[in-house]
Amino acid sequence: MFFTNYALVIKTMCISALLEYREEENMNKLKRYAALVAISALAISPISPAQAEEADLKTVPLTEVLNLPRASFDDNLGDFDVFTAVFMDVWGARPESSVSAISDGYTSLTAFIPTDRAFRKLVKHLTGKAPRSEDAIAAAVASLGAKKLEKVLLYHVVVGNPILSQAALQANGATMNSAGGQSFRVKVDGTKITLIDRTTKHTNAVVLLNKVDINVGNTQVAHGINQVMLPKL
Numbered sequence: 001m002f003f004t005n006y007a008l009v010i011k012t013m014c015i016s017a018l019l020e021y022r023e024e025e026n027m028n029k030l031k032r033y034a035a036l037v038a039i040s041a042l043a044i045s046p047i048s049p050a051q052a053e054e055a056d057l058k059t060v061p062l063t064e065v066l067n068l069p070r071a072s073f074d075d076n077l078g079d080f081d082v083f084t085a086v087f088m089d090v091w092g093a094r095p096e097s098s099v100s101a102i103s104d105g106y107t108s109l110t111a112f113i114p115t116d117r118a119f120r121k122l123v124k125h126l127t128g129k130a131p132r133s134e135d136a137i138a139a140a141v142a143s144l145g146a147k148k149l150e151k152v153l154l155y156h157v158v159v160g161n162p163i164l165s166q167a168a169l170q171a172n173g174a175t176m177n178s179a180g181g182q183s184f185r186v187k188v189d190g191t192k193i194t195l196i197d198r199t200t201k202h203t204n205a206v207v208l209l210n211k212v213d214i215n216v217g218n219t220q221v222a223h224g225i226n227q228v229m230l231p232k233l
Helices: 001-043 080-093 100-104 116-127 132-141 147-154
Strands: 109-114 157-159 175-177 183-189 192-196 221-223
Touching: 080 100, 080 109, 080 132, 080 147, 100 109, 100 147, 100 157, 109 116, 116 132, 116 157
Parallel strands: 109 221
Antiparallel strands: 109 157, 175 183, 183 192
16 A cells, blocks of 8 residues: 555656646747747848948038028029028027927938028919019018928928938838928839929929938938928918
8 A cells, every 4th residue: 555655646746747847848938939039020120221320320410511590692592591591580489399400410300401492482382473582582481470381391301210312212102201290292203203292282392313412421311302392281
C-alpha cells in the first residue's frame, strides 16, 4: 500500500512538473512571437526621407529667407513683397495668430507663397481692377481685413515634415491639410503641379518651378505659386 501511494505521489509530481514546463514554454513562445511582431512592425513601418533626415535639418525660419520685416516694395512682381506686407499686417493685428509659425524654425512646415503678381490677380478677381504698384496691390488686399487674410495665409501652410519639389511631383491626387484646418488637392501633370483650392470661381494655383525649395535644408521650405489659393472665408 505504501509503495502504491508513493508511486501515485511521484506520478502526480511528474505530471505537475510537466504542466508547469509546458506552460512556461508556451509563455516563452508567446514572448518570442510578440518580440518578432514588434521587430517586424519596426522593419516595415513607413518612414519618409524627410523624417529620416530631420535630425540633420537646420532651423532657419522662412521669415529670415523672405527678408521679413526688412523687405520693401519694388517693381519686381515676381517676388514676395506683398505677401510680406500682408503677413506683417495680420501678425501685427492678431499677434496670437498661428501665422507666426513661419517665424519659428522649430516648427516644420511647407508654405506655398503667392508672388506679387498672384496677389494682383486676386485683386482683379475680386474688384475687376489690377493695381500697377505693389503698394496699391497690398492696400487692396489689406481691405479684406485681418481675420479673412489670416484664413488665407494659413491656407497656404502645411505643417509637418517639409515637402520638397521632387516629392510634390509624385503627389498627384494627394489631399493636403492646411494649418487653417481646410484642405486642398494636388494635381500633377508631367512637371506641372496644380493646387486645387475650395473656390471654383477662379483659376487654381500652379507651383512655379523656378521658385521651388526655398530654404531647402531647413525645417521650413517654401514654393512660389502664381495664384492666391482661396479657402472658404
